Amino acid sequence: MKIPVNISNHHVHLTKEHYEILFGKEEFKIERYLTQPGMFASSSFVTIETEKSRIEHVRVLGPLRSYTQVEISKTDARKLGLNPPYRNSGDIKDSAPITIIGPNGTLHLEEGCILANRHIHITEEYAKELGLVPYQEVSIEIPGEKGGRMDHVVIRPTKEAFFEVHLDTDDGNGFGVGKDTLGELIIHE
Amino acid sequence: MKIPVNISNHHVHLTKEHYEILFGKEEFKIERYLTQPGMFASSSFVTIETEKSRIEHVRVLGPLRSYTQVEISKTDARKLGLNPPYRNSGDIKDSAPITIIGPNGTLHLEEGCILANRHIHITEEYAKELGLVPYQEVSIEIPGEKGGRMDHVVIRPTKEAFFEVHLDTDDGNGFGVGKDTLGELIIHE
Numbered sequence: 001m002k003i004p005v006n007i008s009n010h011h012v013h014l015t016k017e018h019y020e021i022l023f024g025k026e027e028f029k030i031e032r033y034l035t036q037p038g039m040f041a042s043s044s045f046v047t048i049e050t051e052k053s054r055i056e057h058v059r060v061l062g063p064l065r066s067y068t069q070v071e072i073s074k075t076d077a078r079k080l081g082l083n084p085p086y087r088n089s090g091d092i093k094d095s096a097p098i099t100i101i102g103p104n105g106t107l108h109l110e111e112g113c114i115l116a117n118r119h120i121h122i123t124e125e126y127a128k129e130l131g132l133v134p135y136q137e138v139s140i141e142i143p144g145e146k147g148g149r150m151d152h153v154v155i156r157p158t159k160e161a162f163f164e165v166h167l168d169t170d171d172g173n174g175f176g177v178g179k180d181t182l183g184e185l186i187i188h189e
Numbered sequence: 190m191k192i193p194v195n196i197s198n199h200h201v202h203l204t205k206e207h208y209e210i211l212f213g214k215e216e217f218k219i220e221r222y223l224t225q226p227g228m229f230a231s232s233s234f235v236t237i238e239t240e241k242s243r244i245e246h247v248r249v250l251g252p253l254r255s256y257t258q259v260e261i262s263k264t265d266a267r268k269l270g271l272n273p274p275y276r277n278s279g280d281i282k283d284s285a286p287i288t289i290i291g292p293n294g295t296l297h298l299e300e301g302c303i304l305a306n307r308h309i310h311i312t313e314e315y316a317k318e319l320g321l322v323p324y325q326e327v328s329i330e331i332p333g334e335k336g337g338r339m340d341h342v343v344i345r346p347t348k349e350a351f352f353e354v355h356l357d358t359d360d361g362n363g364f365g366v367g368k369d370t371l372g373e374l375i376i377h378e
Contacts, residue, residue: 074362075264086334086365118335139337145275146307146360148328148339171335173263174363176275 003140004164005181006035007172008116010072012046012060012100013089018068019060022046022102028062036121037160038063047101048072048113052081070098070113073170077115087114088135088154118153120165120185127157130187140165141184146176149186192329193353194370195224196361197305199261200250201235201289202278207257208249211235211291217251225310226349227252236290237261237302241270259287259302262359266304276303277324277343307342309354309374316346321376329354329372335365338375 019028023044031043044060048070055076069092077084077096084096096113099106120138127133136155142148153165165183167175208217212233220232233249237259244265258281266273266285273285285302288295309327316322325344331337342354354372356364 074365075358078362145341146339147341148337150335150337152334152336169264170359170362173267173359176263 001185002182003120003185005140005142005172005177005183006164006166007169007177008071008166009169010048010055010058010070010076012048012058012071013065013067013069014060015066015068016064018100018107019044019064021105021107022100024104026104028060028064030062034061035162035164037162044102048080049099049101050080050082050097053079055080067092068100068107068109068112070100070109071116071168072113073168074115075170082113084113084115086117088117088119088156089114116166116168118150118165118167118171119156120153120163121161122155122157122163123161124157124159126161126163127155132157132187138188139186141186142175142177142181143184144176144178144181146174148175150175190374191371192309192374194329194331194361194366194372195353195355196358196366197260197355198248198358199237199244199259199265200248201237201260202254202256202258203249204255204257205253207289207296208233208253210294210296211289213293215293217249217253219251223250224351224353226351233291237269238288238290239269239271239286242268244269256281257289257296257298257301259289259298260305260357261302262357263304264359271302273302273304275306277306277308277345278303305355305357307339307354307356307360308345309342309352310350311344311346311352312350313346313348315350315352316344319376321346327377328375330375331364331366331370331372333365333367333370335363337364339364 029043030040082096098113218232219229271285287302
């Protein structure tokens with residue numbers, strides 16, 4: 001079964017409270033909708049910083065959430081001198097510390113920075129049809145001159161979803177993923 | 190069969206003529222030997238540059254060669270606004286243009302910048318024993334939470350060699366390769 005492959009650049013999710021610390025009264029604007037229903041790229045950017053280094057122009061994704069989370073690649077983590085764990089979105093307990101700088105203020109977080117697990121967005125209905133349960137791990141075959149098979153791809157069903165694999169930029173660059181790359185879903189017995 | 194996995198950061202190989210343009214009379218010094226027999230990390234560094242961006246502190250590897258070649262990752266290529274081909278070392282015809290800046294001079298190359306193919310160093314003798322021929326492609330299974338199988342790994346036998354896989358930093362970060370990662374060699378029928 002074919003599945004579209006989508007690469008997520010480093011990005012930030014914010015709570016309403018943290019948005020206001022960073023951006024003050026600046027309106028939280030939709031720049032463009034993403035493939036997942038309701039999700040959008042906002043026109044708000046922050047700098048993320050550690051004692052070692054900083055990465056500027058990191059986009060805030062919307063809508064605002066019940067937790068603040070910074071998702072970076074291992075390449076970014078090396079630059080920043082961090083060693084964040086691989087986690088599913090929302091699972092930020094004991095993840096890496098990070099400082100977020102906005103135009104209106106600065107936020108020092110003791111935890112919240114993760115490397116995102118490879119994961120698949122899928123509707124609850126379609127997951128059931130395929131016999132897949134939440135957090136089950138599958139594999140994806142990627143074609144092409146940098147192709148191969150990636151393991152530990154986590155199934156994340158939601159009521160509404162666009163069926164696709166989400167990878168970070170290291171996986172994207174390592175596997176040579178392009179705009180129209182289709183993977184092959186492999187379900188292990 | 191297990192095989193050690195080694196990550197190559199971006200680096201530069203230079204001809205004697207190009208070394209002298211970039212470094213003048215500065216001695217070409219060995220900082221430390223690498224795992225491949227005779228190969229070393231020199232204490233000479235350059236900046237590589239395009240119209241879009243630059244990467245500083247790129248190490249020159251030794252010994253000097255009969256061709257000049259800049260090996261970067263796809264992550265680097267995106268930063269530099271380049272689209273170099275995936276190539277075997279030495280195959281630089283029609284590869285990407287790049288500017289190399291040293292303490293003594295600057296070199297504008299029309300070609301020479303590549304993304305290195307995943308490859309395996311192996312002695313000619315051991316390759317023969319395994320029934321492998323030069324440029325044959327094999328796969329490598331990588332264990333761990335970012336594990337999987339990488340395809341199109343090119344066999345590069347030489348008279349002397351330390352048996353190992355060489356990957357770039359994108360593959361290393363994408364597959365979660367650490368200091369002691371061992372891959373599993375898969376030879377296709």
